[in-house]
Amino acid sequence: MKILKKINDVRSEIKMAKAEGKIIGFVPTMGYLHQGHISLIRKAKEECEYVVVSIFVNPTQFGPKEDFNRYPRNLERDIKILKDEKVNLLFAPETEEMYKEGFKSWVYVEELSEILEGKFRPGHFKGVCTVVLKLFNIVQPDKAYFGWKDAQQLIIIKKMVEDLNIPVEIIGCPTIRESDGLACSSRNVYLGEKEREKALCLYKALKKIEELIKKEKIYDCKVLIKEGEKIIKEEGVELQYLEIVKIDNLKKLEKIEKDAIILGAIKIGDVRLIDNLIISEF
Ligand code: PAF
Numbered sequence: 001m002k003i004l005k006k007i008n009d010v011r012s013e014i015k016m017a018k019a020e021g022k023i024i025g026f027v028p029t030m031g032y033l034h035q036g037h038i039s040l041i042r043k044a045k046e047e048c049e050y051v052v053v054s055i056f057v058n059p060t061q062f063g064p065k066e067d068f069n070r071y072p073r074n075l076e077r078d079i080k081i082l083k084d085e086k087v088n089l090l091f092a093p094e095t096e097e098m099y100k101e102g103f104k105s106w107v108y109v110e111e112l113s114e115i116l117e118g119k120f121r122p123g124h125f126k127g128v129c130t131v132v133l134k135l136f137n138i139v140q141p142d143k144a145y146f147g148w149k150d151a152q153q154l155i156i157i158k159k160m161v162e163d164l165n166i167p168v169e170i171i172g173c174p175t176i177r178e179s180d181g182l183a184c185s186s187r188n189v190y191l192g193e194k195e196r197e198k199a200l201c202l203y204k205a206l207k208k209i210e211e212l213i214k215k216e217k218i219y220d221c222k223v224l225i226k227e228g229e230k231i232i233k234e235e236g237v238e239l240q241y242l243e244i245v246k247i248d249n250l251k252k253l254e255k256i257e258k259d260a261i262i263l264g265a266i267k268i269g270d271v272r273l274i275d276n277l278i279i280s281e282f
Contacts, residue, residue: 001082002089007138010091014052014140017088022049026141026168028132031055031092032072033081036176036184040145041085043173052139053082054091056098061127067270072189091139098134107133109156109163112250116263117152117274120240128153129160136168144168149175149183151261151276155250175276181207183275190271199273201235202266205242206277209262213282219256232266240265240272247278256282 004010017024025048027040037053044051055078062068075092082090106126112118113125136144146154158170176184181203182196191199205228212218212227221244232239242264244253253260256279263276 001079001087003079004089004091005093005097007093007097010052010089010138013089017050018140023143024048024139024141025051026135026139026144027051027053028135028144028146029053029055030057030071030186031078032074032186032189033078034176034184034186034188036147036149038081038085039176040147040173041082041087043171044143044145045086047171048143050088051086052089052091052141053087054093054135054139056091056093056131056135058098058127058131059095060099060130061124063121063123066121067187067190072186091135098131106130107160107164109159112152112156112159115250116241116243116245117265120265120272125153125156129156132157133160133164133166136166141168143171145171145173147175148172148276148278149185150274151247151263151278152250155248177203183273185273187271187273191268195268195271198235198237198268199266199271201232201237202264202273202275205229205231206262206264206275209244210277210279213256213279219282221253221255224256224262228262228264232264238267240267258282 025044027044029037057071059068107129108126109129118125154172161170182200208231209224209228212224218224225242228242244260244262245251246253247259247261260279261276265274
């Protein structure tokens with residue numbers, strides 16, 4: 001596996017791979033890799049002849065009071081995982097390589113960036129879209145892989161790609177969960193044993209809502225959300241939002257319809273976790 005830190009070096013490698021007619025698959029990450037990332041890499045390996053992974057903890061997507069400084073990092077451990085997965089190229093730039101002095105250009109997807117996560121993390125998606133577009137311009141992938149765990153991020157990136165005619169296919173991959181259902185996230189390492197147990201309440205709330213839809217045929221979103229909220233409140237956990245929206249445009253639903261998604265965010269101490277469940281059929 002090639003490990004590169006400079007944009008120009010990545011461009012040269014990609015040029016050679018493209019000249020050989022290889023399909024380029026790309027998995028952008030912030031490192032501290034877990035089973036969720038590995039599933040994206042494996043999907044990319046299945047579908048592409050040349051797989052690039054980036055590791056870059058992007059400062060512009062963190063708010064001033066968020067966890068940028070303490071975000072878990074372990075490049076050595078990540079490199080071992082990527083080598084085992086037979087990734088072709090790791091791009092691991094320094095901040096100065098991605099954001100030169102005087103950086104002034106931003107990408108912003110209106111409306112979709114202001115709701116749900118955007119309400120609690122103003123500016124977050126502007127940072128995400130900007131760095132993802134930069135990474136696309138550097139790696140020039142044919143296909144890029146993102147997890148449904150960050151559903152709003154995936155939907156916003158799809159919109160950016162469509163609106164700006166970016167020549168890449170965005171592939172959404174299923175959320176990977178630990179054996180008890182907790183969604184894999186690099187931030188799970190922040191959780192102590194007790195907090196880890198409490199954190200499960202969001203998944204339990206999502207599953208309860210799914211059960212009420214599928215078994216009890218309850219389709220009124222207000223009623224469903226109330227039931228979900230109950231589970232989270234009983235656990236004494238701070239609920240930031242729990243909403244049922246249409247999957248393609250994130251518009252709030254009053255009644256369950258096909259392709260709905262239930263999205264939630266909780267805070268345990270200063271650890272913020274998100275999760276979601278897609279209701280394709282009911
Ligand atoms: O999902 C993430 O890890 C990040 O938001 C991403 C897409 C790598 C951009 O920094």
